[in-house]
Amino acid sequence: MAFSNPTRDEIKQILTDAQVIAVVGLSDNPDRTSYMVSAAMKAKGYRIIPVNPNAESILGETCYKSLKDIPEKVDIVNVFRRSEHTPPVAEEAVAIGAKVLWLQLGIHHDEAVHIAQNGGLKVITDRCIKVEDSILLPNGKSKS
Template identity: 75%
Template sequence: MVFENPSREEIKQLLEQSATVAVVGLSDKPDRVSYMVSQAMQAKGYRIIPVNPAVKTAEILGETRYETLSDIPFKVDIVNVFRRSEHTPPVAEEAVAIGAKILWLQLGIANDEAASIAEAGGLQVIMDRCIKVEDSILLPQGKSKT
């Protein structure tokens, strides 16, 4: 079976229903794409949770940095991944384990095994799309307060 991303309308609904985004691979360097995308999403009203064991700072973008998804002590809606495709299956397993709703692999990242793991665990999967671009197109005025 060939993977297919949800429709634009479905992605819009998913974004509207989501508030907390754990960003796996979020860099503490402002010139990195992961930082810029996360900063823009934070400015749009999403709570960004940094997940990166390689970074040694306690916080990124004013939020506590966690080593793993499992270390996050509260619910996460979206697991947004900035890791190479081959590293995504374990992230998908962890996203399922924490009860996330969506596994989102950033632009240029796709892995059928990760998608299968996440889908089998009940998560919606989006691959090879930039969350910032989708949010800007689908929710240009920001999230509605419902």
């Protein structure tokens, strides 16, 4: 059966419930999409945890070399890596007990999807988390 992303209502619920987003491949270069998207998500109230083995801190947050090094619970693993590099990220996302594996716009890998789904994670691929958040929660995450 072919993969399909959750419905817009399900994605809205995922974003509403999420507090902590680990961003794999977050660049410390402000001109990179990963930086701009993560800065916008941080401004919207999400806690951003950078996963980048080549940086000390990004967006004022401590960087971690891998998902397994993060000392707190992660809701969403947001991935800015080429598709072929996503299966190991999916394995780590399962190992740390994340709730969602989110592969950014232009990223999809059937094996990564399979790994994450078999590990109990919800999976979203080929979608930009910032765009979805802007459309689905334009006024922020208030649950009023």
